[in-house]
Amino acid sequence: MALRFDLIGMAVADMARSLDFYRRLGLDIPGGAESEDHVEVTLPGGVRLAWDKVSMVRTFHPSWTPPTGSPRTNLAFRCADPAEVDRYWAELTGAGFHGELAPWDAFWGQRYAVLHDPDGNGVDLYAPLGGN
Template structure:
């Protein structure tokens, strides 16, 4: 049997702030998770998304350091339509989260925007321009 892709892990410096960001994107994360060192949710289709605070990571990887520079990977959230891209962007940036690239109509046929989660990870929002 070949390995099966199962989980995306994110290192965080402030669990509650990170989970707030992802809740605003529609993920069902219980409020009591804010004080945990490790949190994970199962997404539709079975893939899991997990968050580990830096102190937890250092319990098994004592020399871990945060990467520097621009992120090389990102997460993308499909929105129902272009207006939802704009609404979600406005909600998250209005709540103080970093907006990297404001919504635009991309040449490949999508309304697109890029945010950063509290730890600088790229999170894209998109919807087909012809979402009707």
């Protein structure tokens, strides 16, 4: 069997806060999931996104420690249009989530913004400029 990319997993300190962030981006996360140690959803296209409480991660990796510094990997979400980039930015930063780079028109032809989720993971929002 050939390898198939299947899942992105993230360790989270506060499950409820993390799920709130990703729900605000439109992910369909079941109600009541905040009380679980492991939550996952299947994204369009079939890749799964999962969150594990740090306490659960430490049950199989007792010496796990969170990374420090800037994120080395970002999740990128394509928006319908440049106005949607601005709308998500305003909603998420208005709800107290960290905005790293405010929306701007990037030289590569996209409206772009960078947020951090509650655990410091980079989350990019983008949309083509000019309706591409």
